[in-house]
Each structure stands twice: as C-alpha cells, then as structure tokens.
Amino acid sequence: MTIVISVENLSKFYQLGQIGGGRLYQDLNRWWARRRGQPDPYLKIGQEDTSATKGEAIWALKEVSFTVQQGEVLGIIGRNGAGKSTLLKILARVTAPTDGLVRLKGRVASLLEVGTGFHPDLTGRENVYLNGAILGMNRQEVERKFDEIVAFAELDQFIDTPVKRYSSGLYVRLAFAVAAHLEPEILLVDEVLAVGDVAFQKKCLGKMGDVAGEGRTVLFVSHNMGAVRSLCKDGVFLHEGRLKTKADIADTVAAYLNTIEVNGQASIFDRTDRSGQGTVRLTQMQLLDKDGGPMQSIHPGDKVNFVFDVDGTVPTLGCRFTIYNSLGQSIAAFRSDPKGLEDASDPERPCRFVCQVDHLYLIPGKYRINVMLKALGIVQDQIEGAYYFEVLEGNLDGRFIKQNTAVSTIFPHRWITPG
Amino acid sequence: MSTPILNHKQDNPAPRDPSWSDDEWTLIIRPKRSWLDLRLKELWHYRDLVVLFVRRDFVAVYKQTILGPLWYLIQPVLTTIVFTVIFGKIAALPTDGLPPFLFYLSGTLIWSYFADCLNKTSVTFIANAHLFGKVYFPRLAVPVSILISNLVTFGIQYILFLGFLVYFWLTGAEVRPNLWVLLTPYLLLLMAGIGLGVGIIVSSLTTRYRDLRFLISFGVTLWMYATPIIYPVSSVPEQFQPLIMLNPLSPVVEAFRYAYLGAGTVNLMNLLYSSVFMIGVVFAGVLLFNRIEATFMDTV
Numbered sequence: 174m175t176i177v178i179s180v181e182n183l184s185k186f187y188q189l190g191q192i193g194g195g196r197l198y199q200d201l202n203r204w205w206a207r208r209r210g211q212p213d214p215y216l217k218i219g220q221e222d223t224s225a226t227k228g229e230a231i232w233a234l235k236e237v238s239f240t241v242q243q244g245e246v247l248g249i250i251g252r253n254g255a256g257k258s259t260l261l262k263i264l265a266r267v268t269a270p271t272d273g274l275v276r277l278k279g280r281v282a283s284l285l286e287v288g289t290g291f292h293p294d295l296t297g298r299e300n301v302y303l304n305g306a307i308l309g310m311n312r313q314e315v316e317r318k319f320d321e322i323v324a325f326a327e328l329d330q331f332i333d334t335p336v337k338r339y340s341s342g343l344y345v346r347l348a349f350a351v352a353a354h355l356e357p358e359i360l361l362v363d364e365v366l367a368v369g370d371v372a373f374q375k376k377c378l379g380k381m382g383d384v385a386g387e388g389r390t391v392l393f394v395s396h397n398m399g400a401v402r403s404l405c406k407d408g409v410f411l412h413e414g415r416l417k418t419k420a421d422i423a424d425t426v427a428a429y430l431n432t433i434e435v436n437g438q439a440s441i442f443d444r445t446d447r448s449g450q451g452t453v454r455l456t457q458m459q460l461l462d463k464d465g466g467p468m469q470s471i472h473p474g475d476k477v478n479f480v481f482d483v484d485g486t487v488p489t490l491g492c493r494f495t496i497y498n499s500l501g502q503s504i505a506a507f508r509s510d511p512k513g514l515e516d517a518s519d520p521e522r523p524c525r526f527v528c529q530v531d532h533l534y535l536i537p538g539k540y541r542i543n544v545m546l547k548a549l550g551i552v553q554d555q556i557e558g559a560y561y562f563e564v565l566e567g568n569l570d571g572r573f574i575k576q577n578t579a580v581s582t583i584f585p586h587r588w589i590t591p592g
Numbered sequence: 593m594s595t596p597i598l599n600h601k602q603d604n605p606a607p608r609d610p611s612w613s614d615d616e617w618t619l620i621i622r623p624k625r626s627w628l629d630l631r632l633k634e635l636w637h638y639r640d641l642v643v644l645f646v647r648r649d650f651v652a653v654y655k656q657t658i659l660g661p662l663w664y665l666i667q668p669v670l671t672t673i674v675f676t677v678i679f680g681k682i683a684a685l686p687t688d689g690l691p692p693f694l695f696y697l698s699g700t701l702i703w704s705y706f707a708d709c710l711n712k713t714s715v716t717f718i719a720n721a722h723l724f725g726k727v728y729f730p731r732l733a734v735p736v737s738i739l740i741s742n743l744v745t746f747g748i749q750y751i752l753f754l755g756f757l758v759y760f761w762l763t764g765a766e767v768r769p770n771l772w773v774l775l776t777p778y779l780l781l782l783m784a785g786i787g788l789g790v791g792i793i794v795s796s797l798t799t800r801y802r803d804l805r806f807l808i809s810f811g812v813t814l815w816m817y818a819t820p821i822i823y824p825v826s827s828v829p830e831q832f833q834p835l836i837m838l839n840p841l842s843p844v845v846e847a848f849r850y851a852y853l854g855a856g857t858v859n860l861m862n863l864l865y866s867s868v869f870m871i872g873v874v875f876a877g878v879l880l881f882n883r884i885e886a887t888f889m890d891t892v
Contacts, residue, residue: 285725
C-alpha cells in the first residue's frame with residue numbers, strides 16, 4: 174500500500190485573548206528588541222522565552238504524527254477542543270501549522286462546510302459552477318457532472334431560481350450534491366453531515382461510502398459515533414491536542430469512550446467539568462434496586478431507582494437527567510418538574526431526588542447519564558457523564574434480549590404467529 | 593484544458609524506501625513558506641475560479657435593481673456633472689482650455705478605476721474571512737478577479753466617454769486625440785497595478801490592525817485631491833508641480849488626458865517613475881500577501 178498522507182510532529186499554537194489595542198506599538202517594540210538581541214519586553218517575568226509558555230495560549234495540536242494509506246477511511250474523534258478541526262484545517266491548508274510537516278500525495282479537497290461561497294443572489298446553476306470552482310473543480314469537470322449533481326440534489330425544477338429563495342433543506346441538498354461529486358484522491362470532511370434531513374444524510378453517507386470504495390482516501394471528523402463506526406475502517410483519537418490512539422475504528426471509539434468514563438469514575442463532588450450557578454450542586458448519584466440496595470447488575474425490564482443527592486435546597490429546585498447510548502444518541506429524558514399524579518415528597522430526606530422507574534426497557538449495552546439541576550429557570554449545576562452503567566443481556570417476559578448496538582430500547586410485547 | 597488543480601503523478605507502484613524524497617509528494621505543508629514562493633502557477637490553474645468570481649461580482653451587484661447595468665453609466669455621468677458645476681462653474685478652476693465636461697469625465701473615468709481597485713482589494717481578507725476559513729484556493733484569485741471585474745466596468749464607461757468625445761469633436765470643440773491613445777492599455781495596467789499593490793498591502797495589514805480600514809476609506813478621497821483629477825497640473829504653481837508629480841498616479845492621469853484631449857503634460861520620465869513605483873508596490877504587496885495568507889485565519 175502507498176502512504177498518501179504523512180503527518181510528522183505536527184503542532185499548532187493559538188494565542189488566546191484580545192488582539193488589538195496597542196498592538197502596533199507592542200509589535201514594533203518587540204521587533205526592535207529582537208533586532209538588538211534583547212528579550213521580548215512583554216513577556217512576563219518567570220516565563221520562558223518560548224512560544225510554548227507565552228501568556229494566554231494553547232497548543233491546539235502537539236507533536237501529532239501518523240500516516241494514512243491509500244484508500245483508508247479514517248475517522249478522527251475526540252472531545253470538543255481536542256484538535257480535530259485544527260488538524261483538518263491544517264491539512265486543508267486553511268491555516269498553517271506552527272511546527273512540523275505534512276506531506277500529501279494526490280489532489281486534496283476539503284469539505285469543512287457545505288455551501289462555502291454560495292451567493293444568495295445567484296441561481297442554483299450559477300452557484301453549482303461557483304462552488305465547484307471554489308472546491309477545486311475546473312469548468313469541464315463541473316459541466317460533465319452537472320446533470321448528475323442536479324439529479325442527486327433532486328431539485329431540477331428550481332435550478333434557475335436564486336438560492337436565497339430555497340428552503341434551507343433544499344439549499345443544503347444542492348450544496349452537498351456539489352461536494353459529493355468532487356473527485357479528489359484525498360477528501361477531508363468535517364462535521365457537515367449534521368445538516369439536512371435524515372433521508373438525505375443517509376444518501377450522503379452512502380455517497381461517501383462509494384467514494385471510499387473507489388480507492389480514495391477519506392478523513393472524517395464527527396461526533397456521531399454511529400456514522401464514524403459505519404463509515405470508517407480506522408480511527409485517530411485526539412485528546413487535548415495529542416494523538417492518543419491510532420487503530421482500527423472499534424478500538425479507537427472504545428478508547429475514546431473509556432476516557433469519558435474515567436471522568437465519570439471520579440467522585441461527582443470533586444468534578445470540575447461542570448457548569449451552572451452552583452448554589453446547589455449534585456454531590457452523589459447512584460442506582461438503587463427495588464429494595465434500596467446498590468444495583469449489582471441491570472437487565473432489561475428491571476426496576477431501577479435513580480438517586481441524586483444535592484448539597485442544599487432552594488425554592489423550585491428541579492432535577493432532570495437524560496440517558497445516552499454508547500453512540501452518543503439521547504434515548505430518554507426525565508424531569509421532576511412538571512409534577513405527575515404519583516409524585517411524592519420525602520420530608521426526611523430534603524436533599525435527595527429519587528426517580529423510580531418500574532421497568533427500564535433498555536437493550537443490553539453501555540449508557541451514560543447527563544444531569545441538570547435547575548431552579549427558577551436558572552441552571553444550578555450541569556454534569557455530562559455523571560453516571561455510567563451497563564445493561565446486561567437477559568430475559569424480558571421470557572424472551573432473551575441480546576446486545577445490539579443498532580437499537581437502544583425495547584417495548585414489552587407479545588407475538589401471535591401463524592398457527 | 594484538462595489540467596488538474598495540483599499536478600499529481602500517477603499511482604506510484606510501490607514505496608521504494610521509507611525515507612521519501614520530497615519530489616514524490618505532490619504537496620508539502622510547512623509552518624512557513626519562503627518569501628519568494630509565490631505559487632503563481634497555482635493561480636493559473638484556478639483561472640476558472642477567477643472568471644467565476646468576476647461573473648459573480650458582475651451579476652450579483654445589479655440583481656434586483658431596476659436600472660441594472662445602467663448604473664455603470666449613471667455614476668460617472670452624475671459625478672462629472674457635479675464636478676462641472678462645482679469646480680468648473682462655481683470655483684471656476686481652469687481646465688487647460690478643454691471643455692470642462694470632457695475634462696472631468698476623463699479624470700473621473702480613470703480615477704474611479706483606480707479607486708475601485710484599491711477600495712475593493714483592500715478588504716480582501718476581512719470581507720472573505722468566512723470563505724477563506726473553510727476552503728483553500730490561491731487567495732490572490734480574489735484581488736485579481738476584482739481588477740478584472742473593474743476592468744469590465746471601466747470598459748463600459750470608456751465607451752460612454754468615447755461617445756461624448758466624438759460628440760464634442762463633431763460640434764467643433766478643442767479636442768485633439770492623438771497617437772498616445774495607443775498607450776491606454778499600459779496606463780490602465782499602471783492604475784491597476786498600483787491599486788492592487790496598495791490594496792493588498794492594506795488588506796494584509798488590516799488582518800492585524802483594523803484601523804487601516806478607516807484610513808483607507810477617506811485616504812482614497814484625499815489621494816484624489818493630490819492627483820490632477822479636478823485640476824490640470826499646469827494650473828498648479830510652478831514650485832509645487834514636482835510635488836504633484838511625485839504622486840505616481842499624476843503622470844498616468846495627465847498622459848491619459850493628453851492622449852484623448854490633447855492638453856496636459858506627458859513625460860516619459862514621469863511615466864517611467866510610475867512604472868517603477870507600480871512594479872515595486874505590486875512586488876511588495878504580493879510578497880506580504882503570501883506571507884499573511886498562511887496564518888491570517890488565526891488573527892482575523
């Protein structure tokens with residue numbers, strides 16, 4: 174196999190904070206000091222004169238190295254701010270790295286956004302040509318593919334209407350249709366599939382799959398673990414600007430999910446990755462079984478008590494939580510407010526919320542819970558991944574329920590089969 | 593014309609050696625490029641994009657207007673009428689013995705080409721930050737397309753000017769077009785070059801210092817008064833004339849007027865000075881522009 178992308182010790186440094194105001198004067202002073210071989214006059218005492226430690230600054234990427242082979246479909250995953258988009262921007266040549274080297278073989282096209290350069294006053298036809306040229310196609314290529322693009326977008330009767338009259342769905346379809354017909358050897362795709370309706374998203378994923386099938390190399394950034402897992406063979410996991418894992422996609426996604434879980438294992442009381450006003454905070458969360466003891470194992474249909482302890486009371490305090498599956502999709506949401514007929518309050522425990530679920534109809538798999546405390550419309554405390562739990566395989570009404578990552582819920586049901 | 597955007601070689605059979613030599617790669621991304629790596633060849637590959645930008649500018653500007661492209665003619669005519677009334681009649685500035693209307697129209701024509709080039713190229717980075725932040729193409733395609741679309745505007749206005757010129761000539765006005773008109777393309781090149789050079793220097797610096805945006809908007813107007821647009825050089829006191837000619841645009845305007853109207857001063861040494869200035873400012877501008885384009889997304 175041929176290596177088509179080689180990333181070597183790639184680093185990118187960003188200066189944070191306000192730029193402007195006295196900048197010219199500082200720049201000139203800095204330049205003059207450097208000319209005379211003196212240190213930077215604006216560097217704070219105790220800081221070393223390297224860009225690594227300058228004031229308010231971060232390394233968005235730090236010494237990242239990997240190679241990509243021809244035909245590989247690589248998913249780039251990580252939390253927000255892990256450097257995924259920065260990496261893609263450097264490869265797309267939108268910005269330059271601070272250090273390191275990237276070598277590429279073949280024509281590169283980047284799709285960091287759909288509809289880049291669309292002009293609202295131009296017609297669909299005019300925008301197809303313009304957008305195609307911006308993405309790197311020449312006129313012959315666009316002409317050759319024009320009919321195909323229009324057919325893919327399913328909008329032939331609107332092609333001579335200005336795009337500002339399009340519905341947003343139509344707009345996105347046309348924009349993606351142009352992008353989908355690029356024929357680069359290397360395609361860089363950022364989280365652009367989050368737009369458009371579900372049917373069109375599937376079509377786009379299919380088209381990307383075709384692209385990969387033709388021996389082209391695709392780099393794909395997404396938060397949608399489902400899409401990443403179904404599209405990509407291999408994955409790169411970035412964490413705080415560094416490369417954590419480069420392996421096949423299942424291992425990479427697992428590594429990514431593990432780091433989220435490590436956060437979840439820390440005591441909720443000590444966690445700092447939370448937001449909200451903080452007058453009242455969540456101190457503990459646990460799952461208790463029907464007898465009030467800690468939940469040892471959870472099977473489909475079990476009774477579960479979700480218990481939340483807080484460190485104080487304020488009027489109208491409410492508790493909400495959402496269950497997510499391992500692909501990051503939300504499955505179910507629960508909220509203590511507005512109240513239900515069977516709700517009750519326990520005067521002996523003024524600082525505890527208990528949500529009793531008689532039957533937890535979840536398919537075996539791993540789940541995550543996000544919690545939010547709210548009072549008088551103000552968020553008091555919010556924690557992502559406050560709790561992780563696993564539902565094990567087992568019987569529900571005598572039927573064996575197996576692990577299945579494609580679905581997350583099950584309803585109690587019975588079959589009547591042909592007799 | 594089936595040139596790929598990047599010259600890529602056909603699939604290499606197999607890696608020969610893990611230590612790749614640079615020439616096997618089609619694209620190498622480094623922190624900094626050399627100052628002289630202007631990549632003009634790449635700009636040529638993107639010529640279709642330049643053409644489409646020109647088309648977009650042209651089509652989009654007058655969509656949803658009633659008069660449409662007629663605005664290209666209304667603007668210079670109205671400006672010229674105002675100039676004729678205020679500077680010709682009220683202030684009674686001399687016009688080298690030429691019909692004031694033609695005098696001001698010729699000045700407005702060539703000046704507005706320059707001013708439009710400068711004004712529009714000077715916001716290249718800021719106005720296109722969103723586009724530049726999402727996709728790569730040679731950034732110079734934008735200022736180059738601005739020069740070309742302004743040239744189209746100029747062409748329309750130029751025909752209008754020729755019309756008036758013929759009308760005045762037929763009615764016996766003192767106008768003497770001469771062989772210097774053959775120099776028109778070169779004069780335009782000088783105006784375009786200086787406008788481009790100054791414009792992209794300003795656009796590069798505005799990524800860091802936004803102040804320049806304010807400076808440029810009234811700076812261009814001030815520059816017009818330092819150029820013999822509303823007055824002929826001959827009306828300037830003798831001792832200040834070299835000062836006016838220090839402005840690299842003055843020789844161009846004077847030569848343009850002399851070529852079509854037959855009055856004014858045309859001096860090859862002065863034009864040579866303008867040419868040297870133009871080459872210098874374009875070169876400096878392109879160097880700076882290329883330097884800034886790699887990382888401007890981080891500061892803009």
